[in-house]
Structure formats: structure tokens, C-alpha cells
Amino acid sequence: MTVGGVIVSGGRTSRGDRADGGRGWRLTSAHTAAVAAGVVLLALGVLAGRPDVALVGVPGLLAAAWGRSTRPGGAGAPRDEDGDPHGTLHEPEGTAAPGELTATLRLTTPPNAADVVHLRISAAGHRTTEVALAARPRSEQAQPVRDVPLRLSSVRTGPQETFEIDVRGSLHAVWEQEPTQVGGTRRLVLPAAGPLGRLPLPRRLRGLTGPHSARRLGDGAELRDIHPFTPGDRLRRIDWRTTARRSPDLDTLYVRRTYATAEATAMLVVDSRDDVGPDLRTWRGYGTLRVDEPTSLDLARHAAASVARALVEAGDRVGMEDLARRRRPLPPASGRRHLRRVLHGLALAHPTQRASVHRVRPPQVPADAIVYLFSTVLDDEPLHLVRTWRAKGHPVVLVDTLPDVHRATASHLRIAWRIARMEREDRLAALAGEGVPVVRWAGSERDRAAVRFEALARAAERHVPGRTGAP
Structure with missing residues (x-):
């Protein structure tokens, strides 16, 4: 599985369930670890009478308090799904060529929503790939949009499962978003055709024209024999050299008969x-x-x-x-x-x-x-x-x-x-x-x-x- 190349087209998106009343954000394990470490160091410093140990735990507590106050969208601010980082998987329409499947993940990260976007990309028969991408600068007024091209290599043909992606935003390593599931559709991969030369054909050919010579008489390029002129023969098929050699007095006309062409x-x-x-x-x-x-x-x-x-x-x-x-x-x-x-x-x-x-x-x-x-x-x-x-x-x-x-x-x-x-x-x-x-x-x-x-x-x-x- 490779992240590279750009293709944009139509697709579908399915979003995960929200665990926080539609906001879908939770504190990370790093925030919990920082609070626990700060409290432990502060308690040890006070009990042991070591102010230097107590001061070591203060930065962790301050950072945790500041990170908690910077909740995405502000404390108590109402948010909807469009206000969180989310993605849409776009796949080329129609059938795919063998050997490679391509798609484009379009990430939308609104301002003040996240600073890092984590992706977990999986596909049937491939290893799961995890990618961390930096979000666009938060100073932008418009919603930043980022296209992540995806490529999947496979020798299989027929109906094939494509990408399944989990999108999760992160802010200041304190807040993390509930994963949003982005699913792709089944793609139909057409088989490739290798070069071949001549192939066995049926004994009898059909049709009045085609690329092969049949065994019956008719218009064609392959000579069958020289025959005396009979009613129904075309005048343009008269062989004047053979007629002059076999019938100098032109008593009998000779025509060139050919095999008819037909198709298999x-x-x-x-x-x-x-x-x-x-x-x-x-x-x-x-x-x-x-x-x-x-x-x-x-x-x-x-x-x-x-x-x-x-x-x-x-x-x-x-x-x-x-x-x-x-x-x-x-x-x-x-x-x-x-x-x-x-x-x-x-x-x-x-x-x-x-x-x-x-x-x-x-x-x-x-x-x-x-x-x-x-x-x-x-x-x-x-x-x-x-x-x-x-x-x-x-x-x-x-x-x-x-x-x-x-x-x-x-x-x-x-x-x-x-x-x-x-x-x-x-x-x-x-x-x-x-x-x-x-x-x-x-x-x-x-x-x-x-x-x-x-x-x-x-x-x-x-x-x-x-x-x-x-x-």
C-alpha cells in the first residue's frame, strides 16, 4: 500500500459514532500521564521537603491545565460534524485496470480544529498503514482541504475490496477525536490481455466475408483452380493467358476460381x-x-x-x-x-x-x-x-x-x-x-x-x- 499520486473523482463517506454528544473529542493518554506525573512529583517534593522535586512536576500540571482549557472550538462551544476534521474517499468511476487501484482521500480540517491528523489505512490482503499528517495553518480563514493520494498494488482481477480508512484528529497532544470511518466501494478490475499469435479455428467457417479462406467457392484471394467458363461466372475472372494457351481459337473461356472468405x-x-x-x-x-x-x-x-x-x-x-x-x-x-x-x-x-x-x-x-x-x-x-x-x-x-x-x-x-x-x-x-x-x-x-x-x-x-x- 502506497501513499502517492493524485486522482480526484466521486466516492462515499461513512462517519463513526460520536461519544461526546456529537463533539467526539476526548483527553489523550498523554494528558493523563502528565497530570499523574505532576501530582506524584509534587506530593513527593512536599512530603520529602524537596522543593526542587516539587518544581519538576509543576510544568507538567501547567501544560495539562492549559491543554485542557484549549478544547477544540472553545469550552462549551457547540460543534457539529462539519466542524471536526473529516475525510472523504474519492475513487475513479467505472472499472479499473489490472495491477493497481488508485483513490484520493480528501481531508477537511477547519481552523482551530486540529494540528495533527492520524490516518489508519487498511485493505484486504495488505498490511495496515498508519500515517500522521500535519494540518493546515490555523490562521487560514477558509477550511483547509488536503488531498492524500492512495495506491494499491494487486495482481487480482474481478470484484476487489478497496481502502478502509480511520481518520482521527489531534490537538496539542491533549485532545483526540473519535475515529471517523471512511469506507470505499468495491471496484471491478478488468483482466489484461497478453499477446498471442494465430489460434486454432473451427473446421467450418461461416459468413460471406472474413479474414480466412473457406473451402467453398466464392470471392477471395486464394486460388483454387482454373475451370472452363460456366453460366454465372463473372467476366472479370476470365484468365486470358490460360484461355489463349489452351484454346487459341477462343472456343472455350477459362476462369480463375478462388476460395471464399469467411469468419470463424x-x-x-x-x-x-x-x-x-x-x-x-x-x-x-x-x-x-x-x-x-x-x-x-x-x-x-x-x-x-x-x-x-x-x-x-x-x-x-x-x-x-x-x-x-x-x-x-x-x-x-x-x-x-x-x-x-x-x-x-x-x-x-x-x-x-x-x-x-x-x-x-x-x-x-x-x-x-x-x-x-x-x-x-x-x-x-x-x-x-x-x-x-x-x-x-x-x-x-x-x-x-x-x-x-x-x-x-x-x-x-x-x-x-x-x-x-x-x-x-x-x-x-x-x-x-x-x-x-x-x-x-x-x-x-x-x-x-x-x-x-x-x-x-x-x-x-x-x-x-x-x-x-x-x-
Whole structure:
């Protein structure tokens, strides 16, 4: 957690309860200690006949008496909440970019209200930070306003908790204010998209135009063959050189036939039924996940965002389905605005109470579409989905999003993870034996994912000449 940078926007404030009839001020422990020390020294000096000892306690008593008389706003003066130091947390509107969350704490310190403002800043997964700031000079007529920029670093995506701040004013180290709680809202952090090259595509392409060459005849740039002219062929496609060579008398005209261009359709299926981190102790739902270690759902969001951007930039259509939510899927479309909708849907993907309910049937996939399944493969549900889609003729690419698990210290956790790991390896081996490509997206293997996708795309080209296809 860092205090730095400046961003001002809209936000909300919640104030703490007042313990002194709306004034919210109390004497500090320093004042009590000064009074106690002065009384003790004065009593010892009188009893022992030591005036020098008694005089040592007099300054502490005088300082305590003077500080008590300088109550914020004056003795008996009525005050309201706006007359005390308070803060308002301002956060940027909309979604946030991954890696960093920013906000601005606006402190308002009226004249004669406080000389020091204490802040206690906390956030989920971060250490609590305490800051003491000097208030503005009390000679100012207008209410001094001070902006304290805040920055929070995290690799997590999706809904994230932001800052919780306690504001407390102090005057002459004698009076201290009851803490005022300033709370932030939940922020939605969109996943970042990494660079990818070519990706596996479905065997059949749809549409009358697009960036890829289909297997049917039509307008395109890739030559299919030279064929005699037939009714319906366009005159501009006549190949006069071939006609002159094969039919010098121009008895037969020859035309150049090409492959039609089309676009691919892909469905991104995110298995958000569970969200596990590298620490096995947090898999039971207890404990706090670290903000510097991505979870399986963070990896799934990042992988799906990378695949979606690569497909959209190539001119293909992309849709999205969330296995944990029983809602209508995001239909396939293309364009930058649709990519923004896909990223927003990925950020909203999270486990729900109904996530453990078994689906009666797999999500519906458009015809001639390839399926990218992002899952940890910790149960048999992904196998059921993959086999059903492949039985209907849809090619499937499984992206493994389980993070690198840390070695457990407890023996029962090591045994449980060993059993779960062997079951998971059996599922992955079964999918690989059925011809389903598996791409690992965790740790150092994430950097090699683009190479793996490129190899799958090239392998498909060897099986389907003339166009890019899927394995």
C-alpha cells in the first residue's frame, strides 16, 4: 500500500459514532500521564521537603491545565460534524485496470480544529498503514482541504475490496477525536490481455466475408483452380493467358476460381465454479488469498481475455459462457465494443452458491464454433462437457488454469493434494488420449502458451489444406 499520486473523482463517506454528544473529542493518554506525573512529583517534593522535586512536576500540571482549557472550538462551544476534521474517499468511476487501484482521500480540517491528523489505512490482503499528517495553518480563514493520494498494488482481477480508512484528529497532544470511518466501494478490475499469435479455428467457417479462406467457392484471394467458363461466372475472372494457351481459337473461356472468405466463431467457456490459489490451506474457504499471487480464476480471466483479443483483432466472432451462472450467454460478435463486453463479463465471473449444482446439459454452442474451455479440471464436469461438445462436432481446446501449488507443510494436506493431483492427471491424460489439446496457463508455461497455440494452428493447416483450422 502506497501513499502517492493524485486522482480526484466521486466516492462515499461513512462517519463513526460520536461519544461526546456529537463533539467526539476526548483527553489523550498523554494528558493523563502528565497530570499523574505532576501530582506524584509534587506530593513527593512536599512530603520529602524537596522543593526542587516539587518544581519538576509543576510544568507538567501547567501544560495539562492549559491543554485542557484549549478544547477544540472553545469550552462549551457547540460543534457539529462539519466542524471536526473529516475525510472523504474519492475513487475513479467505472472499472479499473489490472495491477493497481488508485483513490484520493480528501481531508477537511477547519481552523482551530486540529494540528495533527492520524490516518489508519487498511485493505484486504495488505498490511495496515498508519500515517500522521500535519494540518493546515490555523490562521487560514477558509477550511483547509488536503488531498492524500492512495495506491494499491494487486495482481487480482474481478470484484476487489478497496481502502478502509480511520481518520482521527489531534490537538496539542491533549485532545483526540473519535475515529471517523471512511469506507470505499468495491471496484471491478478488468483482466489484461497478453499477446498471442494465430489460434486454432473451427473446421467450418461461416459468413460471406472474413479474414480466412473457406473451402467453398466464392470471392477471395486464394486460388483454387482454373475451370472452363460456366453460366454465372463473372467476366472479370476470365484468365486470358490460360484461355489463349489452351484454346487459341477462343472456343472455350477459362476462369480463375478462388476460395471464399469467411469468419470463424469461437465460444469462451469459463469454469468459475471454484477459485483456488497456490496455497492449499485456502482451498477450504478459510484464510485470505494473497494479492501478489493470481488464483485459478485470475488465470482464467487473463487467458480468456488474451484469446478474445487475438480473435477479435483477426476479425473473428467471439462469445462467452460462465459455468457458474445460469444466465443467457454472451452471443458471438466482433469489434472493439464487443471485446469490452467480453472483458466485463470475464471480470464478473466468480463462484456462486449454485456453482456446485450439476448441469443437466452443457451450454449451447453455436453451430460450427470452436470451444475454448478454461478450467482447473479438479472434477469430472469438464470431461463431460468436452465429450458432449466433441460428439456434436465442435472442436475443443482446454486451457489448464490451475496455478502452481505450493508444497503443503501439514501431512493431511499433502496426502489430500496427492490424491487430487493424481485424479486430475488421469483426467488430463484421458482428454489427451481422445485428441483434445491441452494448453497450460500458469507459471513459466504461460509464456509458452502462444507457441503452443501456434503449433496447434499449423498442425490444423496440414490436415485441412488451403485454410486455417482446428485440431
